[in-house]
Amino acid sequence: MEKIGFGGGCHWCTEGVFQAIRGVQQVDQGFIRSDAPADTWAEAVVIHFDAAQIDLATLLEIHLRTHSAAKPFVPGGKYRTAAYTFNDAQASMLEGAISSLALAFDKPLSTTVLPFREFKPSDARYQNYYATDPQRPFCKRYIDPKLAYIRKNFAKVTRSV
Template sequence: MEKIGFGGGCHWCTEGVFQALRGVVQVDQGFLQSEPPWDAWAEGVIVTFDPAIIQPGILAEVHLRTHSASGTYSPEGRYRSAVYVFDDEQHDEAARTIAQFASDTGEPARTAVLAFVGFRGSEERYRNYYQTDPSRPFCRRYIDPKLAYIRQHFADLALP
């Protein structure tokens, strides 16, 4: 098993996206930190996955296509579009995936590849947000469209 981190928008959405993929064993929702100047805590997830089923580059592509990877937003610095890597190989694969995404979309991707430094879990009541009640208005409005995108564009990796 390997781990990789993702940040971008609300961690409830990010958590729900990765929980919907084959090969993902666990998704820990919370706040991630990197090296300065990216050392402020930002919402995100740590994904534990089986690289024999799903590669880090595919996880990065799913991430890029299910959040605003080319927009600009960061309420109070809480949201950071990033891939938090645990080694040089993940760094290189994430950087290639981001460059390909930018080429495909014709827009510069603002998603950074950052070294993973720290993680703080969310409060228990927020964990597994989508799985505990997918009928919440937030889930229906923001997470369901992302899951529909995965089922359409990554059907071979989408859980039933």
């Protein structure tokens, strides 16, 4: 089992998106810190995945396409578009993949590759936010469109509904 962290907008949305992907075994929702200037807590998830079922490049592309990956970094902000790596090989691979994928976006990507340093889970009441009540207005407005997008554009790796 491999791990990767992703931050980008609300962690409720990010959690819901990756829980819908085949090969993702677990999604830990909470806050991640890295090294300065990204050492403040930011909303993010840690994804535990089986690389034989889903590759890291596909997970990255799903991440980039389901949040505002061109949003500029704001030091101290709780939203950071980032990939948090657990080893140097992941960092190298992701930096190259972001450069390649950037050509397919209208705006320059601001997603950064950062070393994972620390994680703290969000409150239990927010865990599995979409899975526990997909009828919430927030889920209908923000998460459902992301799920519809991945079901359409990443159908081969999306779990059955």
